[in-house]
Amino acid sequence: ETGVTQTPRHLVMGMTNKKSLKCEQHLGHNAMYWYKQSAKKPLELMFVYSLEERVENNSVPSRFSPECPNSSHLFLHLHTLQPEDSALYLCASSRNRDRGRETQYFGPGTRLLVL
Amino acid sequence: AQTVTQSQPEMSVQEAETVTLSCTYDTSESDYYLFWYKQPPSRQMILVIRQEAYKQQNATENRFSVNFQKAAKSFSLKISDSQLGDAAMYFCAYRSGSWRGAGSYQLTFGKGTKLSVIP
Numbered sequence: 001e002t003g004v005t006q007t008p009r010h011l012v013m014g015m016t017n018k019k020s021l022k023c024e025q026h027l028g029h030n031a032m033y034w035y036k037q038s039a040k041k042p043l044e045l046m047f048v049y050s051l052e053e054r055v056e057n058n059s060v061p062s063r064f065s066p067e068c069p070n071s072s073h074l075f076l077h078l079h080t081l082q083p084e085d086s087a088l089y090l091c092a093s094s095r096n097r098d099r100g101r102e103t104q105y106f107g108p109g110t111r112l113l114v115l
Numbered sequence: 116a117q118t119v120t121q122s123q124p125e126m127s128v129q130e131a132e133t134v135t136l137s138c139t140y141d142t143s144e145s146d147y148y149l150f151w152y153k154q155p156p157s158r159q160m161i162l163v164i165r166q167e168a169y170k171q172q173n174a175t176e177n178r179f180s181v182n183f184q185k186a187a188k189s190f191s192l193k194i195s196d197s198q199l200g201d202a203a204m205y206f207c208a209y210r211s212g213s214w215r216g217a218g219s220y221q222l223t224f225g226k227g228t229k230l231s232v233i234p
Binding site: 040041042045088090092103105108111 | 222
């Protein structure tokens with residue numbers, strides 16, 4: 001256990017569905033991340049949230065919508081996804097306070113299958 | 116932009132033996148951090164070891180150690196006394212040490228090396 005939890009662990013959805021992935025961290029961190037892990041590709045950063053700002057990867061389609069209501073919770077809202085969006089979605093968190101001292105801790109991931 | 120290359124897609128090691136996983140990276144920065152993460156079949160990404168670029172001493176963590184060659188931009192992971200539980204995907208990752216806002220701490224990952232441990 002790394003202190004980062006994700007639900008659901010597995011999700012199957014149709015292309016017209018709307019679903020949300022949830023991430024929660026119990027580490028007192030102030031930054032949270034969404035990564036996408038596809039087969040045979042490096043992990044891709046999708047979004048970063050800190051208390052102050054959000055940094056968004058420009059290549060993320062608008063059918064993915066993040067939400068960070070507080071420093072402990074992070075959501076990824078999904079709508080009208082495509083089959084190529086099937087992947088493992090990993091959440092991570094870190095404490096971006098002491099420059100260079102923090103490490104990103106990952107959740108167990110949500111395995112998403114889009115039919 | 117930084118890149119991370121892991122040239123060994125798969126490797127295997129006999130139980131109790133030693134194995135070294137390779138990683139090279141490309142950057143123009145002088146302040147950065149390097150990581151090795153392990154991802155077992157459970158898919159949980161687990162931090163194995165971390166190295167600060169400003170430290171000349173190689174990081175060690177129990178049976179895991181690194182060989183950090185800054186000039187060569189090489190960061191290999193050595194696993195000693197390999198155990199069955201070490202079987203996993205291993206990812207090398209880079210992170211800038213420069214603060215430019217929340218996105219500064221983006222991790223750039225290699226494609227990974229799948230390690231098998233033979234009983």
